[in-house]
Amino acid sequence: MKKDIAIRHDLSKAPKTGTWRYMHPDVDKKKCIGCETCVPFCPDAAISMVKYKDESKKKADVDYEYCKGCGVCAEICPVKAITMKKN
Amino acid sequence: MNEKLAKNFAPGHSACAGCGFPAIIRAVLGEATDPVVVVNATGCMEVTSTLYPYTAWKVPYLHNAFENAAATVSGVERAYKALAKKGKIQKKIKFVAFGGDGGTYDIGLQALSGALERGHDFLYVCYDNGGYMNTGNQKSSATPYGAATETTPAGKDSFGKMTKRKNLMEIVNAHGIKYLAQANVAFLADLKQKAKKALETDGPSFLLVFQPCTNNWKFPTSDYVRLGKLATETNMWPLYEIENGNYVINYVPKEQRPIEEFLKGQGRFKHLAAPENKHVIAEMQQILNDDLARLMAKAKCE
Numbered sequence: 001m002k003k004d005i006a007i008r009h010d011l012s013k014a015p016k017t018g019t020w021r022y023m024h025p026d027v028d029k030k031k032c033i034g035c036e037t038c039v040p041f042c043p044d045a046a047i048s049m050v051k052y053k054d055e056s057k058k059k060a061d062v063d064y065e066y067c068k069g070c071g072v073c074a075e076i077c078p079v080k081a082i083t084m085k086k087n
Numbered sequence: 088m089n090e091k092l093a094k095n096f097a098p099g100h101s102a103c104a105g106c107g108f109p110a111i112i113r114a115v116l117g118e119a120t121d122p123v124v125v126v127n128a129t130g131c132m133e134v135t136s137t138l139y140p141y142t143a144w145k146v147p148y149l150h151n152a153f154e155n156a157a158a159t160v161s162g163v164e165r166a167y168k169a170l171a172k173k174g175k176i177q178k179k180i181k182f183v184a185f186g187g188d189g190g191t192y193d194i195g196l197q198a199l200s201g202a203l204e205r206g207h208d209f210l211y212v213c214y215d216n217g218g219y220m221n222t223g224n225q226k227s228s229a230t231p232y233g234a235a236t237e238t239t240p241a242g243k244d245s246f247g248k249m250t251k252r253k254n255l256m257e258i259v260n261a262h263g264i265k266y267l268a269q270a271n272v273a274f275l276a277d278l279k280q281k282a283k284k285a286l287e288t289d290g291p292s293f294l295l296v297f298q299p300c301t302n303n304w305k306f307p308t309s310d311y312v313r314l315g316k317l318a319t320e321t322n323m324w325p326l327y328e329i330e331n332g333n334y335v336i337n338y339v340p341k342e343q344r345p346i347e348e349f350l351k352g353q354g355r356f357k358h359l360a361a362p363e364n365k366h367v368i369a370e371m372q373q374i375l376n377d378d379l380a381r382l383m384a385k386a387k388c389e
Contacts, residue, residue: 014099070105071309
């Protein structure tokens with residue numbers, strides 16, 4: 001088969017879709033209960049659960065490199081710990 | 088980036104902000120325990136995930152023309168079986184085809200029917216956003232009654248699409264396949280369960296997944312989950328599965344909400360608020376009730 005006929009996944013070539021954003025989700029780590037509701041719905045897999053200070057539960061954390069600022073996470077957060085703010 | 092979630096499908100794709108299909112891909116492929124090969128019909132999913140020189144897919148992925156995702160996956164699966172028979176491949180591989188409603192209900196129906204009849208071992212996932220959204224909202228046979236689209240515009244002489252949607256589940260079920268299900272991106276646990284069952288099925292299986300389109304249904308980018316939930320709560324999109332011909336309804340809303348709640352906030356239905364179009368909403372509710380009654384009768388529940 002001809003070499004390079006297939007494209008391999010290479011994240012370094014990915015467009016940084018975070019530049020589309022005009023609003024950004026802001027997670028209030030104190031309010032976040034670590035339920036992970038927002039995580040699978042994020043179209044850009046931009047939300048990870050990370051340890052916050054010495055709290056036992058991990059909290060939602062947004063990767064702004066890829067977050068397009070759609071606001072789905074803020075809409076579905078059951079405790080409204082995520083708010084959309086202007087960039 | 089959430090590495091675990093991006094295991095099969097990475098960010099960096101150019102789907103609209105607030106699009107629903109990445110969650111569908113991740114939920115379905117996340118349930119596969121064996122390596123997966125993906126075949127994808129032309130559509131939003133294909134054009135946004137494979138922008139040269141980047142691809143968001145981390146699994147082997149094959150793009151084909153609009154109409155032949157099912158035919159392509161048939162060929163790939165048959166080639167795998169031949170190689171396995173000769174002992175050239177030892178590992179088990181699963182085959183998944185993704186297509187939009189345009190590539191499944193309309194253009195790819197013939198290829199899908201053929202592949203289902205031949206009994207290839209694959210899963211076909213149709214993400215249904217009710218139109219040709221990639222090219223700017225032309226109507227497909229999945230577009231609901233009353234929706235305004237580019238090709239069925241609402242105006243003085245028209246209230247939008249004048250025919251009801253095609254019942255694809257029944258068409259697929261007529262092939263007598265072992266497992267098919269209707270799911271919704273807003274109900275991910277249910278979707279995952281169905282994907283798992285479908286992937287475990289020996290032979291063809293089919294998933295029809297509801298996916299609200301922020302751009303052409305004209306609602307805020309933050310609302311795809313809310314609208315998806317409403318579609319099921321109003322029984323516009325009931326969740327059910329058909330296993331060996333037996334219908335099971337997976338989710339029964341506590342109380343059925345009127346269809347208006349789903350229509351509200353969507354630009355493609357905003358013309359229905361006009362007094363002369365009031366009858367369309369009543370007709371939509373009637374269509375929905377009839378479809379639901381038919382489904383309930385098949386599932387043998389009250």
